[in-house]
Amino acid sequence: TWSAVPAGPPDPILGVTEAFKADKDPRKINLGVGAYRDGNGKPYVLESVQKAEKLLTISKPDKEYLPITGLADFTKRAALLAYGADSVPLNQGAVAVTQSISGTGALRIGGAFLARHYPHSKVIYLPVPSWGNHTPIFRDSGLEVRGYRYFDKKTVGLDFEGLKADLRAAPEQSIVLLHACAHNPTGVDPTQVQWAEISDIVKERKLFPFFDMAYQGFASGDTARDAFAVRHFVAEGHQIALAQSFAKNMGLYGERVGAFSLVTADAAEKARVDSQMKIVIRPMYSNPPIHGALVANAILGDTALYDQWESEVKGMADRIISMREKLYGMLTHDLKTPGEWGHIKSQIGMFSFTGLNPAQTKVLAEKAHVYMTADGRISMAGLNANNIEYFATSVDAAVKG
Numbered sequence: 001t002w003s004a005v006p007a008g009p010p011d012p013i014l015g016v017t018e019a020f021k022a023d024k025d026p027r028k029i030n031l032g033v034g035a036y037r038d039g040n041g042k043p044y045v046l047e048s049v050q051k052a053e054k055l056l057t058i059s060k061p062d063k064e065y066l067p068i069t070g071l072a073d074f075t076k077r078a079a080l081l082a083y084g085a086d087s088v089p090l091n092q093g094a095v096a097v098t099q100s101i102s103g104t105g106a107l108r109i110g111g112a113f114l115a116r117h118y119p120h121s122k123v124i125y126l127p128v129p130s131w132g133n134h135t136p137i138f139r140d141s142g143l144e145v146r147g148y149r150y151f152d153k154k155t156v157g158l159d160f161e162g163l164k165a166d167l168r169a170a171p172e173q174s175i176v177l178l179h180a181c182a183h184n185p186t187g188v189d190p191t192q193v194q195w196a197e198i199s200d201i202v203k204e205r206k207l208f209p210f211f212d213m214a215y216q217g218f219a220s221g222d223t224a225r226d227a228f229a230v231r232h233f234v235a236e237g238h239q240i241a242l243a244q245s246f247a248k249n250m251g252l253y254g255e256r257v258g259a260f261s262l263v264t265a266d267a268a269e270k271a272r273v274d275s276q277m278k279i280v281i282r283p284m285y286s287n288p289p290i291h292g293a294l295v296a297n298a299i300l301g302d303t304a305l306y307d308q309w310e311s312e313v314k315g316m317a318d319r320i321i322s323m324r325e326k327l328y329g330m331l332t333h334d335l336k337t338p339g340e341w342g343h344i345k346s347q348i349g350m351f352s353f354t355g356l357n358p359a360q361t362k363v364l365a366e367k368a369h370v371y372m373t374a375d376g377r378i379s380m381a382g383l384n385a386n387n388i389e390y391f392a393t394s395v396d397a398a399v400k401g
């Protein structure tokens with residue numbers, strides 16, 4: 001029956017981890033996967049999460065099905081975290097929100113909802129480059145995927161002129177995907193002034209802004225600051241779509257906790273949109289998993305746990321920033337590695353786009369047991385005091401050839 005099914009290519013990101021696992025060298029480093037590691041290179045379960053789970057073992061909630069759109073207290077609090085207490089549409093009851101299977105599920109619900117109900121276009125513009133899963137998610141949702149310029153290889157920074165030109169040239173009312181903060185894979189974000197300009201262009205061209213916020217708190221250590229773009233767009237009157245993930249900022253990766261929301265015109269429109277969200281979700285997976293949502297809800301709903309969580313997010317962000325500074329110092333001052341490395345310090349969030357080319361990343365894997373995606377993206381969280389020097393000298397050797 002399946003003799004005509006061709007073998008598919010391995011996932012470009014998860015494939016890196018497979019190669020890493022097969023490597024027996026004790027010096028090996030995995031900088032491929034986007035999951036936080038503590039100062040000892042170990043996965044990190046936040047203390048606020050552990051406390052929330054302890055509370056749940058005491059209160060012993062049942063395991064009944066959640067409603068189709070998930071745990072209502074959680075989605076309310078997730079929306080509050082993203083949109084802020086001053087959000088007009090949120091306070092007017094005009095934001096339709098559903099729980100989702102983490103950020104990926106939120107993007108997929110959004111894609112499917114837009115493909116079915118957005119009346120003006122079936123075209124979505126993604127930044128080039130973007131997270132590798134964006135294209136298949138939106139293509140499989142039934143949208144046509146196109147790109148807008150984002151990253152400038154020469155400056156290893158934002159191609160703001162290219163971005164503006166491409167958004168201005170996009171057909172009116174096209175959908176445009178924006179990374180709210182900590183752009184993956186480049187680590188390059190627009191400044192607040194640039195965001196304001198992007199908002200103006202989106203308005204001029206009547207584009208539909210779809211924000212992917214997978215790293216709220218992870219970029220700057222401040223959840224409100226990282227929500228700047230989302231909140232600015234909403235304050236400017238844009239009716240946005242928003243995908244939220246709690247994988248990174250709460251370390252809930254495998255629990256699959258997220259939310260998808262749409263800003264609507266008013267409470268009546270919200271109710272209609274809500275009803276159609278349910279119709280999109282019900283045949284996909286019926287209703288979302290409960291445990292992670294209970295954990296996130298316990299943290300978001302309790303002042304002491306919330307404060308502890310915010311300081312833990314900041315702790316993760318700060319550790320990553322300190323690794324950026326160390327790596328920059330080693331490459332530029334200690335090793336005098338040829339090239340300009342300022343971007344290592346200026347890039348934001350979990351990842352750095354090093355500028356290493358595919359040949360160099362291959363040498364790093366084969367000779368130094370250092371694994372990263374072929375585009376030269378490294379997860380800064382994979383670096384720590386024990387391995388950063390080995391990493392820097394390996395990069396230096398690969399660049400000097």
Ligand code: PMP
Binds near residue numbers: 101102
């Ligand atoms: N969007 C972006 C930009 C991401 O980097 C990720 C995680 N790698 C996601 C969405 C979704 O991740 P998850 O489904 O684990 O929340």
